[in-house]
Amino acid sequence: xxxxxxxxxxxxxxxxxxxxxxxxxxxxxxxxxxxxxxxxxxxxxxxxxxxxxxxxxxxxxxxxxxxxxxxxxxxxxxxxxxxxxxxxxxxxxxxxxxxxxxxxxxxxxxxxxxxxxxxxxxxxxxxxxxxxxxxxxxxxxxxxxxxxxxxxxxxxxxxxxxxxxxxxxxxxxxxxxxxxxxxxxxxxxxxxxxxxxxxxxxxxxxxxxxxxxxxxxxxxxxxxxxxxxxxxxxxxxxxxxx
Amino acid sequence: xxxxxxxxxxxxxxxxxxxxxxxxxxxxxxxxxxxxxxxxxxxxxxxxxxxxxxxxxxxxxxxxxxxxxxxxxxxxxxxxxxxxxxxxxxxxxxxxxxxxxxxxxxxxxxxxxxxxxxxxxxxxxxxxxxxxxxxxxxxxxxxxxxxxxxxxxxxxxxxxxxxxxxxxxxxxxxxxxxxxxxxxxxxxxxxxxxxxxxxxxxxxxxxxxxxxxxxxxxxxxxxxxxxxxxxxxxxxxxxxxxxxxxxxxxxxxxxxxxxxxxxxxxxxxxxxxxxxx
Numbered sequence: 001x002x003x004x005x006x007x008x009x010x011x012x013x014x015x016x017x018x019x020x021x022x023x024x025x026x027x028x029x030x031x032x033x034x035x036x037x038x039x040x041x042x043x044x045x046x047x048x049x050x051x052x053x054x055x056x057x058x059x060x061x062x063x064x065x066x067x068x069x070x071x072x073x074x075x076x077x078x079x080x081x082x083x084x085x086x087x088x089x090x091x092x093x094x095x096x097x098x099x100x101x102x103x104x105x106x107x108x109x110x111x112x113x114x115x116x117x118x119x120x121x122x123x124x125x126x127x128x129x130x131x132x133x134x135x136x137x138x139x140x141x142x143x144x145x146x147x148x149x150x151x152x153x154x155x156x157x158x159x160x161x162x163x164x165x166x167x168x169x170x171x172x173x174x175x176x177x178x179x180x181x182x183x184x185x186x187x188x189x190x191x192x193x194x195x196x197x198x199x200x201x202x203x204x205x206x207x208x209x210x211x212x213x214x215x216x217x218x219x220x221x222x223x224x225x226x227x228x229x230x231x232x233x234x235x236x237x238x239x240x241x242x
Numbered sequence: 243x244x245x246x247x248x249x250x251x252x253x254x255x256x257x258x259x260x261x262x263x264x265x266x267x268x269x270x271x272x273x274x275x276x277x278x279x280x281x282x283x284x285x286x287x288x289x290x291x292x293x294x295x296x297x298x299x300x301x302x303x304x305x306x307x308x309x310x311x312x313x314x315x316x317x318x319x320x321x322x323x324x325x326x327x328x329x330x331x332x333x334x335x336x337x338x339x340x341x342x343x344x345x346x347x348x349x350x351x352x353x354x355x356x357x358x359x360x361x362x363x364x365x366x367x368x369x370x371x372x373x374x375x376x377x378x379x380x381x382x383x384x385x386x387x388x389x390x391x392x393x394x395x396x397x398x399x400x401x402x403x404x405x406x407x408x409x410x411x412x413x414x415x416x417x418x419x420x421x422x423x424x425x426x427x428x429x430x431x432x433x434x435x436x437x438x439x440x441x442x443x444x445x446x447x448x449x450x451x452x453x454x455x456x457x458x459x460x461x462x463x464x465x466x467x468x469x470x471x472x473x474x475x476x477x478x479x480x481x482x483x484x485x486x487x488x489x490x491x492x493x494x495x496x497x498x499x500x501x502x503x504x505x506x507x508x509x510x511x512x513x514x515x516x517x518x519x
Contacts (some may be wrong), residue, residue: 064248071246093350099244100347107246107485182362184480194487198467200480202362206501209477210494217490 004179008165014176016045020169023159023219028139028230030147038148040230042140044159045173046130051140052123053148059119070115074103076137078126098134105138105158105187105197111151120150131174132160138187138197143227147234156196157223158187161216163204168211170219182208186216190224193217244347246485249339250461258447258462265450271458272301277499279454279506284401284514286409293429294410298402301456302392304336307384307402309410309433313373313422314381324371324379328357330386330399337391337457351483353386356400359439359470359479360384366407367434373415378422380412382433393457396468396481400441401507408435408515438473438517440507442500446488451496453503467496471504 007015014020024045033039036052043049059065076098080086091099102124110120122144124137135158142156162172164180177183182202188195204212261271268275280301289295294309316323330353332340345353360366371380384407386399411429415422445455445463455463465486470479477497482488488496 064245066246066248069246071248073243073245075243093354096244096347097351097354100351101481101483103244103246104483104485108487112246189487192487192489194489195482195493196487198480198482198488198493200477201358203472203476203478205476206497209497213490213493 005175007176007179008167012167014164014169016173020167021215021218023171023222024173026223026226028143028226030143030230030234036144036148038144038146038150040140040143040147042136042143044132044136044171046128047132047136047173048128049133049136049140050125050127051137051144053120053141053144053150054123055120055148056115056118056150057121059117065117065119068116069112070118070120072103072107072110072112072120072122074099074106074122074124074141076102076124076126076134078129078133082126082129098137101197101199102134102138102141105156106141106145108194108196109142109152109154109156109189110145111153114151120145129174131172131177132185134158135160135185135187139223139227143231146231154189154191155224155227156187157190157220157227158185158197159216159219159223160185161212161219163202163208163212168208168215170215182212184212184216186213186220188217188220190220253461261459261462262448262450265447265452270452272456276450276452277503279503280456282401282510284405284510286405286514293413294406294408294433296402296405296409298398298405300394300398300401300454302390303394303398304390305395305398305402306387306389307399307406308387309406310383310385311410311412311424312381312383313378313415313424315377316372316379320368321376322372323368324366325381326357326361326366326368326384327381328353328360328384328386328403330356330388332388332391336388340388340391351481352396352399355396355441355468355470355479355481356384356386356403359400359441360403363437363439363472363478365404365435365437365439367436370434373417373422374420377420391457393455393460394443397441397443397454397507400439400470401511404438404440404511405514407433408438438508438511439470439478440504440511441468441470441479442503442507443468444496444499446486446492446496451492451499453499467493469497469500471501473508475501475504477501
């Protein structure tokens with residue numbers, strides 16, 4: 001195992017120069033794929049994730065349909081070239097688990113009852129992984145659903161917080177995840193302050209956990225602002241074309 | 243691809259209503275209070291052929307965990323450490339909703355939640371499991387078998403895994419040059435266990451929080467938060483599971499409740515396997 005690099009310097013800054021409560025530069029673009037009903041690309045620093053929504057559309061096989069609501073199908077997948085070493089394109093146990101928690105993070109915001117017997121398919125492809133891929137995936141997927149024009153209660157925005165050399169930090173990157181003490185991805189419906197995804201990988205004291213969740217909630221509000229700006233930007237541009 | 247479950251029995255809305263009415267009177271269908279576990283029984287060494295095993299009964303939920311130790315090669319990035327692998331099978335005899343085939347997302351999620359809690363807390367000191375550093379190490383397999391599904395599978399599985407690991411004894415390993423032979427008839431020493439972990443799953447129904455939900459209750463839960471707690475009261479893993487959400491306040495309430503109830507589980511584990519042993 002390679003030597004653990006210094007993650008927090010003497011000024012309390014992180015290895016990439018960020019403050020503990022600072023997000024990486026975030027870039028969001030909505031409506032990037034012409035074939036999908038909705039799509040979005042989201043970058044958290046070097047992490048780059050694209051999401052597309054197809055549907056509501058007919059579900060095959062039919063017996064899997066629900067009589068009172070649409071089902072949501074979700075696939076989180078990493079491109080083979082997204083990681084340091086090539087990742088096999090076959091779905092790993094990690095990807096299967098993440099597909100489930102991401103779907104469950106989005107279920108509460110989508111008015112599925114408007115489309116009984118249909119399916120809403122959400123595809124998330126991690127193009128480049130540098131930590132926080134599931135949270136960037138949730139942020140992108142929520143935008144893609146909105147871009148598809150599917151009625152939603154709210155957006156969902158997500159970010160990972162963590163503990164690195166004893167410091168609680170916002171928006172953990174790959175290096176901090178690898179050598180840090182804890183990684184905690186959180187997704188929320190920002191307008192309702194409701195948590196829809198919460199995982200903790202690592203050890204925290206109850207006090208540290210409180211601080212981490214608070215920091216995540218603040219980061220999520222920032223990302224929410226960027227999400228809404230990106231959506232607005234797309235529709236302003238559409239308006240100009242007319 | 244993960245999909246909204248469609249194989250679940252249709253729950254009449256009236257059942258949820260009944261449950262909520264009962265909860266508002268601080269009771270449940272089986273007569274428990276909101277924050278009571280069902281009776282817990284731990285039977286050790288249920289499978290003598292395994293290096294360690296434990297059968298856990300949590301009410302009608304039955305989980306069997308078995309430990310096997312094998313010799314293998316270490317991961318390239320941790321050449322001087324043994325390997326821990328957790329695997330869960332939801333066998334079809336355990337529930338009408340389980341089907342034969344490779345583990346589904348629920349079985350994978352359960353195994354990974356348990357794996358992470360054991361790993362992050364360094365419950366097993368893997369650095370003591372190298373035999374020929376860089377070449378041969380112990381591979382510790384934790385296999386979780388659900389035998390009867392009546393809810394709260396994660397807490398029962400965590401308890402069974404922990405008890406089985408505590409009880410396990412490694413077989414003897416003989417080094418012959420570059421090769422290592424296992425002599426299974428001779429069980430030597432226990433595994434290098436450094437800590438203990440249990441999980442408490444807190445379910446939310448309407449405005450209520452319950453622990454240890456039955457399968458019937460799980461069908462009407464809004465969402466469930468699984469919280470792993472170490473013996474010294476640290477949070478060592480979490481997973482929100484289910485299609486609902488929790489407010490930040492509710493998350494804190496659930497964590498507080500779990501930290502509280504975890505001491506009960508640690509006590510039960512201590513009674514089954516004293517740490518002084």
